[in-house]
Amino acid sequence: MSATSFVIPALPQPSIAVAGESKSFPVRRIWCVGRNYLEHIREMGNDERAPPFFFAKHADMIEPDGATIPYPPMTKDLHHEVELIVALKSGGLDIAPGQALDHVYGYAVGIDLTRRDLQQAARKKERPWEIGKSFDHSAPCGALQPAAKIGHPAKGRIWLSVNGAERQKGDLAELIWSVPEIIAKLSEQVRLGAGDIIMTGTPAGVAALSPGDRIECGVDGIGTLKVTIAEPE
Numbered sequence: 001m002s003a004t005s006f007v008i009p010a011l012p013q014p015s016i017a018v019a020g021e022s023k024s025f026p027v028r029r030i031w032c033v034g035r036n037y038l039e040h041i042r043e044m045g046n047d048e049r050a051p052p053f054f055f056a057k058h059a060d061m062i063e064p065d066g067a068t069i070p071y072p073p074m075t076k077d078l079h080h081e082v083e084l085i086v087a088l089k090s091g092g093l094d095i096a097p098g099q100a101l102d103h104v105y106g107y108a109v110g111i112d113l114t115r116r117d118l119q120q121a122a123r124k125k126e127r128p129w130e131i132g133k134s135f136d137h138s139a140p141c142g143a144l145q146p147a148a149k150i151g152h153p154a155k156g157r158i159w160l161s162v163n164g165a166e167r168q169k170g171d172l173a174e175l176i177w178s179v180p181e182i183i184a185k186l187s188e189q190v191r192l193g194a195g196d197i198i199m200t201g202t203p204a205g206v207a208a209l210s211p212g213d214r215i216e217c218g219v220d221g222i223g224t225l226k227v228t229i230a231e232p233e
């Protein structure tokens with residue numbers, strides 16, 4: 001079915017800035033990997049050998065570098081999770097790991113903001129994680145670096161600080177499931193497409209945020225991202 005006009009105004013296309021380009025990257029879907037760094041799995045008390053699993057955020061939850069993000073509703077335990085973001089220029093179903101990087105447009109640093117108390121309460125009741133993970137402003141993302149310029153980094157420091165004090169640190173070399181493995185595994189579940197982004201999991205050191213906190217994070221060789229947490233809306 002196609003429509004040429006709509007009964008309410010068509011919605012704006014969510015997008016991510018591209019470093020050094022005036023054009024931006026249109027976002028279709030946001031996928032996130034549940035657990036992907038050993039130290040973080042240990043700090044959360046989870047199984048170190050479980051296969052990767054995925055959850056989603058919505059494209060309009062993206063926030064740009066420099067954003068001021070209101071402290072979200074219903075939580076008393078908002079956590080930061082700094083992550084490598086992979087952006088796809090094409091996709092498919094059942095992508096082989098050996099072909100996976102051909103689908104990557106570029107890389108960025110982002111934060112998987114998490115209402116930890118709500119996530120853990122949902123987990124205890126065997127309910128979906130959605131209430132803990134998928135909320136307004138929950139996916140801040142820095143500018144993309146095209147793979148055509150920087151290649152496909154498999155190592156590099158990933159870090160996050162709050163008010164100038166380091167909270168999270170790791171290295172892309174510590175990813176349990178590599179980017180090609182993540183793309184291959186996720187494409188068994190859904191047909192991936194151009195505009196999809198994947199948040200690839202967080203290293204150890206996740207912790208709570210408060211209104212007024214200034215977050216700075218980055219992945220060496222890819223870029224940085226700064227956001228501020230504000231009072232609730």
Ligand code: MN
Nearest residue numbers: 081112201202
């Ligand atoms: Mn995460």
